[in-house]
Amino acid sequence: MSLFQNILIIVILIIGAGFLSLTEIALAGARKVKLKILAEAGDDRAQKVLDLQAQSADFFAASQIGLNAVAILGGILGEAAFRPYFVTLIDRFYVGPWTDSIGFALSFTLVTSLFILFADLMPKRLAMIAPEKIAVAVINPIQVFIIICKPLAWIINAIANMLFRLFKVNTIRDDNITFADISAVMDAGAQAGVLQKQEHHFIENVFELEERNVPSSMTTRENVVYFTLKESEASIRQKLAEYPYSKFLVCSENIDDVIGYIDAKDILVRILNNQSLLQLNENTIRTVLTIPDSLTLSELLDRFRSTREKFAVVINEYALVVGVITLSDIMITVMGDWVIPIEADQQIFKRDNNSWLIEGSTPIEDMKHALEIDEMPDEENYETLAGFMMVQLRKIPRPADSVIFGGYKFEVVDVDHFKIDQLLVTRLLERPEEPQSTPEE
Structure with a gap:
C-alpha cells in the first residue's frame, strides 16, 4: 500500500479507538442522578445508558476487544508504513548497523504518540467534561458495536467471572x-x-439533625421557668413579664412533678377578661409531650409532626426532668445566627482571630463549627463543651484547668457551683494530635 493509504487507515483506526475511549469514560462516569432526570424528561437514550450501566460487563468486554485490536493493528501498519521513510532520513546522517533499529524506534514512537494523544488522552479528557451528554449521544452506536462483539465478549466475560469467583471478588457496584x-x-x-x-x-x-441529640438544643433544667399549682398571681405576672416565653411548665411542687404546660396566650386571655389567675386548672393546663433525652433532633421532629405539638419535656433514664425543648429550638439549630437577634446573648464570643470566650453549656456541634474542628475525642460521651472538659480531665474542673486538643487550648475561666460557666479557647501555633490535660493543682 502507498503511504497515503497507510496514513488513511491509521487515521481511521485512531478515530475508532478515540470513539471507544470516549464512550468508555462517558458511560462509566455518567451520574445516575442526572441520567434519571433526563429519563424522566422523556429521553429514552438516558434510560438505555442506565440499563447498560446496570449490566456493563458486555460493554467493557467489547470495548477492550476493540481498543486492543485497533492498537495492535495500528502498531503493525504504522511500523511498516513509516519505518522505510525514517531509515531513508537517517541514512543522510548515519550509516551503520543500527539504522533499521533506529528507524523502527522512531516509527514506533510516532504511532504510539498519535494513539496516546488522539485515541486515548484527548477523548478521555473530553468525556470527563460532560459524561452524561456524551453517554446519551453515543449509546445507540455503541449498542450495535456490543452486538457485533457479543460472541467473543461472552467467552471473555465467562473467563473473567470464573476468575472473580475463584478469588472471591465482589463485582456488584455499590450505588x-x-x-x-x-x-x-x-x-x-x-x-x-x-x-x-x-x-x-x-x-x-x-x-x-440525624446525629445531634435533644440535649444539644434544649433549655437545660436550671434555666427552665415553670409555675406550680400554688403559684401566686403576682408571681405568675412577674414571670410572664420577665421571661418572653410562649409556654411554661406547670408542676405540682418541684420541676420533676410535671403536670402539663400552659400557653402564655391563655393567661393573656384571662387577664383581658379580668379573670383571676390564682387557680391553674384543667381548662388552662395542657398535656405536655414527654420525650427521653436519647432522641435525636430528627426523631423529635417526627414526634412533633405526629402529635402536632411544638413543646416537649425532656427526661433522663431516672425519670428526672433535664430540660425542655421547642420547635423553635430546632429551627435555631438549623438556622443559627440568622434567626437569633443580634442583641441576644451569644454562647460563643470571638475576641480576636485566635481566641474565643465560650460558655460551658455550648453544644459541642456549635463549638466545632465556630472553631472549624472536624471531630472531637469520645464525642458519644458528652453533648456540651463542659462535658468535653469533664471527660478529658476526669474530674470536676476548676478555674485554670485546661485541655489542649486539635491545635486549641481550652481553659476554664469561671466555675459556679461545680458548673463551668465560661472557657477561654486559644488557637495554638503547633497542633498536638492527642488531647493533653493540664489540671491546676
Missing part, C-alpha cells in the same frame, strides 16, 4: 449515596458559587 458524598457535592457547590455560604451552612445543619 448507595452517603452523607460524605452529599457533603462533598455541597462543598463543591459552595466553592463554585452555586451555593451561598448561608445555604451551605443550613444544609449541613439539616443533616446534623
